[in-house]
Amino acid sequence: MALPKDKYLKYTLFYILRILMMKYARAPNPFNPRIPSHPDGFIGRENELSEFSNCLNSTIHSSTMSMAIVGNRGIGKSSFLAKCDYLAKNRNCIVIRFSSIEGGFESIEDLCSYILVQIQNEVTKRSKLALLKKSAIDFFKTFNFKISYKEFGIEVKTKASQSILQSLFREKLSEIWKNTSNSCSGIVIMIDEAEVIEKIPGALMFLREVFSRLGEEKSSYMLVLSGKLAFPQQMSEKFSPLARFFHPLELHNFTKQESALLIRTKLKSTKVKADDKTVAKIHEESEGHPYVLTAIAYVLYENLPEGDYELLLKHYDAIKPKIGNYLNTDYFGIMYRKLSPTTKLLLKYIAHQGGKVTFAEICKAVKKPKGTVSPLVTQLVEQGSLVKIERGTYKIFHNLYKEYILTTE
Numbered sequence: 001m002a003l004p005k006d007k008y009l010k011y012t013l014f015y016i017l018r019i020l021m022m023k024y025a026r027a028p029n030p031f032n033p034r035i036p037s038h039p040d041g042f043i044g045r046e047n048e049l050s051e052f053s054n055c056l057n058s059t060i061h062s063s064t065m066s067m068a069i070v071g072n073r074g075i076g077k078s079s080f081l082a083k084c085d086y087l088a089k090n091r092n093c094i095v096i097r098f099s100s101i102e103g104g105f106e107s108i109e110d111l112c113s114y115i116l117v118q119i120q121n122e123v124t125k126r127s128k129l130a131l132l133k134k135s136a137i138d139f140f141k142t143f144n145f146k147i148s149y150k151e152f153g154i155e156v157k158t159k160a161s162q163s164i165l166q167s168l169f170r171e172k173l174s175e176i177w178k179n180t181s182n183s184c185s186g187i188v189i190m191i192d193e194a195e196v197i198e199k200i201p202g203a204l205m206f207l208r209e210v211f212s213r214l215g216e217e218k219s220s221y222m223l224v225l226s227g228k229l230a231f232p233q234q235m236s237e238k239f240s241p242l243a244r245f246f247h248p249l250e251l252h253n254f255t256k257q258e259s260a261l262l263i264r265t266k267l268k269s270t271k272v273k274a275d276d277k278t279v280a281k282i283h284e285e286s287e288g289h290p291y292v293l294t295a296i297a298y299v300l301y302e303n304l305p306e307g308d309y310e311l312l313l314k315h316y317d318a319i320k321p322k323i324g325n326y327l328n329t330d331y332f333g334i335m336y337r338k339l340s341p342t343t344k345l346l347l348k349y350i351a352h353q354g355g356k357v358t359f360a361e362i363c364k365a366v367k368k369p370k371g372t373v374s375p376l377v378t379q380l381v382e383q384g385s386l387v388k389i390e391r392g393t394y395k396i397f398h399n400l401y402k403e404y405i406l407t408t409e
Helices: 005-024 046-060 077-090 108-128 134-142 159-180 203-216 241-245 256-267 276-286 290-302 313-337 341-352 359-366 370-382 399-406
Strands: 066-070 093-099 186-192 221-227 246-250 356-358 386-390 393-396
Touching: 046 066, 046 077, 046 186, 046 221, 046 246, 066 077, 077 093, 077 186, 077 221, 093 108, 108 159, 108 186, 108 203, 159 186, 159 203, 203 221, 203 241, 241 246, 256 276, 256 290, 276 290, 276 313, 290 313, 313 399, 341 356, 341 359, 341 370, 341 393, 341 399, 356 359, 359 370, 370 386, 370 393, 393 399
Parallel strands: 066 221, 066 246, 093 186, 186 221
Antiparallel strands: 356 393, 386 393
16 A cells, blocks of 8 residues: 655655765764773884784794883773784784783782683683694693692792792693693783782792793793883893893883874774864874873764864864863873872972972972982882983873862862
C-alpha cells in the first residue's frame, strides 16, 4: 500500500537530513590525555627509539644491555614503553610489561616472585599459540615459580641472605632461558613506575647483580625500568654502577615539529583541521610537554562550535579558561596537593621569583642552613614540581604550573 504523498515527502526529507547529519557529523575527539598513546599512533622520539632498538639488537645477539627510561610526570614514558613493547614483540621477544604500583611490592622477595609469575603467564599465552617447542611447554607445566627462600629461613636483610636469593632467582631465570631460547629471540622485562622499586632498600642493586650475571651466561634478558628515578640524576655527580648497567635515556618535551606532527596526525581521523598559528600557539602554551599539549588539544576540539571544522586562534582564546580549569583539576592540582605544607611554601616563593632560582637564593630567602633546605628541594625535584636545569639552579617544571601555584591559596 503506497504512502500518502505528504507522508512520503516527510519520510524522504527525514532520511536526507539523517544522511547529511551523518556526513557532516564531527568525529569523536582524537585527543585523549588520560591514556598512553597507542603504538600505531606513536609520534616522534626517533632518536630514543633508535637507541632502544640498538640495545635490543645487542641483547638478542647475546650482549645484553638494559635501560632506564626517565623523565617528568606526563612526559610520555608509558607511551614510549608501549612502543618499545611493540618493537620487541616484532623481533620475536617474550615481553613482560607491568607497573610497580600494580605489583604492590614491599620487598625484593615480592618483586622476584612477581617477575617469575608474569613470565609464566606470558609464556603460557605463547604456548597456546604453539609458538614454543614441546620441550619448553612441558617445562613450564612443571616449573615451580614460587621462590623457596622461606624454606631456608631466609630474610633478605643481610648481604649473605641477599646473595642466596640472588642465586635462586638467577637460576630460575637461567633455566627459563634455556627452555625458551630456541623459540624466541630474547626476554624483555619492562617495569613502569619503577620509582616504587627504587624505594625498596637494595632492590636496584639486586636486579643489577642478577641480570649482569645472566648476561655473562649469554642469557638474552633485557631489563627496562621506567619512571621518575633518582639515580640517573645522581650519576653526574658521582660514579654509579647502576647508571652503567641501566643506561639512562631521558625523555624531553616535544620540539615544535613534533608537536605539529602529533596534532595534525591525530586530526587526520576527523574532518577538522588546524591552521599553522593555532598549532604554534598550542606548542608555545604547552612548551611541548606531551600531556599538557594533548590536554589543550582535547579541550579545544571538545569545545569547537558546531559547524566549525578548523581550529583557529579565536577558538583558543575563547576557551582558554576551560583549558586552565582542565589542567588545574586533572594535572597540576593533583601534583600540588601531594606536597607537604613546607614544600608548598617553598614552591610559592620560587613562583614569586619568576619560577627560577638558585639554591643559594633559596637558603638566603628562607634563612635556613643548606642541610635543612637540600632535602626539601630534592623532594620537589623527585615529585616533579622542580627541574634541575644546571648545577645549583632550579625552575618550576612548567609555566602554567607556576601560574596555578600563584593563584592557589
